[in-house]
Amino acid sequence: MAKKLLIVESPTKAKTLKGYLGRGYSVLASKGHIKDLPKSKMGIDLEGDFEPHYILLKDKRNIVKKITQEASRSNIIYIGSDPDREGEAIAQHIKEEIEKKVKDVPIKRVLFYEITPEEVRHAIKNPTTINENLVNAQKARRTLDRIVGYSISPLLWKVIAKGLSAGRVQTVALRLICEREEKINAFEKTTYYIIKGIFEKDGIKFEGVFQPAKKIEKKDEIEKIFEDIKDKKFIVSEYTVKEKHIMPPLPYKTSTLQQDASRLFGFSPKRTMRLAQMLYEGVEIDGKNKGLITYMRTDSVRLSEKAIKKIKEYIKSSLGEDYVQRGKRSFKDKGKNVQGAHEAIRPTDVSLTPEVLKDKIDKDLLKLYTLIWQRSVASLTKSAKIRETSFVLIPDKAPDVKFKGKGRELVFDGFYRVLGTRPQDVLLPSMKKGDEVKRVKLEIEEKHTEPPPRYTDATLIKTLEQLGVGRPSTYAPTISTLIERRYVVRQKKTLYPTELGMLVKNVLVPRFPDIFDVHFTAKMEIELDEIENGNTDWKSLIKEFYERLKVKLEDFKDNIKEIKETEVVEKLDEKCPLCGAPLVVKWGKYGKFIACSNYPSCKYTRPLQEPEKTGVKCPLCGGEIVKKKNRKGQTFYACSNYPKCKFTLSHEPVAIKCPSCGFPILEKIKGKKGTYYRCPNCKKTFSEDEIKKSG
C-alpha cells in the first residue's frame, strides 16, 4: 500500500517520477488545470469583490476523484505542479479538492526545477507551502482575460455577427497582421539605381557595388556617373581582414522550434506541437518505450548540468576535443527567470542520434527530432570562425564613387559541423592598398524598395514572443483561432487578413486602444510581478482596470447603432423587391449577405454573390443547378430552388442522358485515372469513350 502521494501535471512526468521514487509513492497527474471559470457565464462578481468563481472542470472529475481516493489512503501528500504562476494555482485547486474529502493528511508543496533523481529527492526533502501571492497573480491574470474576452466579444456579436471573438492575445495578433497589411497597401514603391562591377585580379573574379549613401532615383544621374567612370582604372583604396567568431545558436524553446519547423519544413505550429508531444511521450524503440525529448512547452533555453556534461562528452567522442565549447555558457534570456519550470527542448539521450533513429521512427518525427538534436548539440559546440575581408575600390580621380564588397572564408566550422550547413565562402584575391584591379564589367542595375513582408506563422510567433504576448502553450492555438474566426487565412505559409479581420480590428482598436496596445501584456506582467512579490493587492488592480474599461464599454454600447451604420453595414443603391426600402450588405456567420434595411419588419435576404450557374436543369423540378459551397468551403452542386427543392450533387453535372436508365443528367467525376461519368440515379459509371459512342 502506497503511503505517500505525489501529484504533478503531466502524465509522462508522473511515470518518470514513479520510476525514481519506487514503492511507497503513488504518483498521479492532474493533466493541467482542474478548475477554471465556467464557460457559460462571466463567473466574476464585477460589481462586488472580483473573486473568480472557479468550478471543477467536467473532464477532470474522474482525475480529481482518483486523486482524492488515493489521498485518503496516504499519510502525506506532495503537490508537484510546475513551479510557476499557473502551477501554483493548480496546486491550490488540488489542495482545495483534497481537503473537501480528506482531513488530517498533511498537504505539502514541492518544487521541481529539474526531473532528476537527486533534484526530486532534494525537493521532497524540502517541501514548502503554497505561495498565496502566486495564486493571486494567477487570479488577476485569469479574471482580466475573462473580463476582456467576455465583455468585448459580445459587442462584436451586436455590431457585426454572432460567434466572433476578441481577447488580450488574439486581438493583438490580429492587429499586427492587419496593420502590416495596411502598411503594405500604403507603401509606395520607389526605383533607385546602383552600379554593379565585376573585377578581376590574379585570375580571380569578384564583385563590387557602388551604392551611394543617398539613393539615386534618377536614371540620367546614374548614367552620368557611369559615363564618367566606365573607362577608368580601378584602384584598391581600402582593404581590411578581420577574424570573427560566430556564436552557436541557443537550444530550442517552443517559439523557436515552431519558427524553424515552419521555415524549414512548412509545418504549422499545431503540427509541430503534435509531433513534439509524440516525441516527448515516447516512441516504441526496439520494443521499449522511450521519451525522446524533454518537455515541449517551455520558454527556457536552459540546459541541465547533467545534460550539458553528456552532450559535451558526446561532442568530444564524435568530433574531438577541439569542438567542445569551453567554459560555461550563459543561457540567460534577457534577465528572465532562469529557474523556470522547464528546461530547453533537447533530446533526453544524446547518444540516440538521428542516424540511430532512422528507420525506427516516422519520417516527420525524425525531421523534428533531428532539428532538436542538432540544435542542442550545436549549442554546446565551439563557435565558428570566419575570416572576413572587405575592400573599397575607386575609379581613378573619382574618390566619391566607392565600389564596396566583402569576402568570407570559414576557417573553423565549429557548430556548423553539427548542423550540417555552413555559410557559403566568397573568395577574393589578395589585395593591398594601391593595387590596380582589372575591370571586367560595369553595369547599371535598377533596384526597387520593397514593402514590409506579411507575417508568417514563424514571424508572427517571433513578434508575439518579443512583445511578451501569449505563452508557449498558446502560440499555436492563437493562430488557429484567428483562422477559425475567419479573421485570417493562411496561404502556403503567409497569413493574410480577411475583410472581416480588418473590420474587427478597425472596430475594436480605436475604442479600446490601451487593451489592444501591443505593449499592454508587458505592462500587465509588471503589475503581476508586483502581486507575486506581495506589493500589490490583486483585487484593487482588477477593480481599477475594470472601472476604466467600464467607461469604454458603455461608450461602445451607446454607439452600437452608429458603429453599425457607419462602419459595418454598407448601403446599396438597390431597392428591396418586397417592400421597396433600400437594401444593405450585412455580416453573418458565414460572411456577407444582402438584406433589407427594414429588418425585422421585412425579412428579405439573398446571397451577396449569385451562385454560379451550370446551365443544367434540375431533373426534379426543372430549376437551375448552381455551384455552391458548404460551410467547410467544399463545393457542391444543388438546385437553385432550395429549400423548396433539395436536389444535390457532389460533382459537376452535365446534360447527358444516362445510357442505362435514361436519367437526364450525369455527374462528371475527375478520378485519378482520368475523367469518368456517373449516373446519380442508377449509380452506373461510364468512361468518356462509352459516352461518346452513345452520343
Add this chain to the structure above:
DNA sequence: CAGTGAGCGAGCTTCCGCTTGACTT
C-alpha cells in the same frame, strides 16, 4: 470507398492558460 452539404432572425456564441484524450460509426 461512398456520399453529405445549404438555414445567416431566440437560445447560444466568447477569453487565456495549464494539460491530454475519445460517448461510437
